[in-house]
Amino acid sequence: MDRSLYVSILYLLTHVGLILFLYPANIIMSTTQGHWIPIMIGVSIHFILLSLLLKGISRFPDKDIITIYKTKGKVLTFIFLAPTFIYFLMANIIFVRAYSEIVSIVFLSKTPLWAIMALIMTVACYLALKGIEGIIRTSYLIFLLLFPILCFIMIASFQNVDWRYIYPLFPHDFSFLTKASYLKSYFAIGGSFLFLGFIHPLVPFKGRKILWTGIVLIPIFLLSVYVPVLTFGQATTSHFIFPFVMTVDAIHLTWIMFDRLTVFFLLSIVIFTLLYISLVLWMLxxxxxxxxWPSAKSSLLIIGLSIFIYLVCLWIDNWEGVEMLFKWNTTIRFIVILGVPISIYFLGVKERKGENV
Incomplete structure (x- = not known):
């Protein structure tokens, strides 16, 4: 049974949760003009890597990427899966700690941070315990309930834009390519699509439909950066940690019964991120x-991982610690998001040649 619709929704929601959070600040800090160029470079790389991964796993109809590597030897398994494990573990630590911070600032200012992190980890752990089917079904329900609200908020965010801030359209140079802030932005470019290799063939889907869904992400990438810039200007926006959140907070609509749309926006983003955290727990x-550890119980492993992530998050004292962990994660991120799709693609090509012999 083709489950492409459900997989596409999970792919969409997990990426939206990553894009609308820290991604705008990273792009805005990397260049002062022509923001669409670094955005589209990243988006192009995303589609290239996504295509390579989908093409590669299609040559192994009965294997996920873990099994693919294992059949090719222990050395290859260690080279690619060890960095992948470390990357996903660090990503979960970063997101639990970072999203707890923003929830504390906006929603629960009097609630201790440890309690918010415990709540996030508990919900994510519960979803992961339900397995990939439970995560996919939850994503479908969340999509129906929250994605229309998010779309409305993104449209309403144009309320205060000044189109003169869009100029200049072209940067004077491409120095942004080597800036740390731009390299950090690739957590949204390659942070989530690798799950497609883990759920194949447990959840059947067609790669072509995933690529079409990816097109929906392009305007979200662009709007997440340009709406804050067009609202506040480059000079002001560059000082914001969460530019799109500040833009939503500036929306004023007298004809709706709620004073602040920020609450609904952040609620949607946090729930999307909970899906991502639970998905990463399942992959780990x-x-x-x-x-x-083949004999280990899945439930005990997931609970153990959740406790470990929570304890590490407690150890991070402030936002500077989150930034430092983010910086450490940048190098290993590129090793994983480049190495895994490319290696799977070439293994797939080799598999096809072997079948044709």
């Missing part, structure tokens, strides 16, 4: 169980 559990 599969790597451990299939490569290191």
């Amino acid at each position: 559990e599969r790597i451990i169980r299939m490569c290191l």
Whole structure:
């Protein structure tokens, strides 16, 4: 049974949760003009890597990427899956800690941070315990309930734009390519699509439909950066940690019964991110169980990972600690998002040649 619709929704929501949070600040800090160029470079790389991954796994109709690597030897398995495990583990730590901070600022200013992190990890752990089917069904329900609200908020965010801020359209140079802020932005470019290799063939889907869904992400990438810039200007926006959140907070609509749309916007983003955190927990559990500890119970591994992530988050004292962890994660991120799709693609090509011999 083709489950492309459900997989596409999960792919869409997990990326939206990453794009609308820290991504705008990273792009805005990387260049002062022509923001669409660094955005589209990243988007193009995303589609290239996504295509390579989908093409590669299509040559192994009965294997996920863990099984693919395992059949090629322990060395190859370690080279690619060890960095993948570390990357996803660090990503979950970063997002639990970072999103807890923003929830504390906007929603629960009097609630201790440890309690917010405990709540996020508990919900994510519960979803992960339900397995990939439970995560996919939850994403479909969340899409129906929250994605229309998010679309409305993004349209309403144009309320205060000044189109003169769009100029100049072209940067004077491409120095942004080497800036740390731009390199950090690739957590939204390659942070989520790798799950497609983990759910194949557990959840059947067609790669072509995933690529079409990816087109929906292009305007979201652009709007997440340009709406704040067009609202406040480059000079002001560059000082914001959460530019799109500040833009939503400036929306004033007298004909709706709610004073602040920011609450609904952040609620949607946090829930989308909970899906991502639970999905990563599920992938981490599969790597451990299939490569290191086959006899372990999935539930115990997921609970153990959740407790470990929570304890590390407690150890991070402030936002500077989050930024430092983000910086450490940048190098390994590129190793994973480039290495895994490219290696799977070439293994797929080799598999096809072997079948044709």
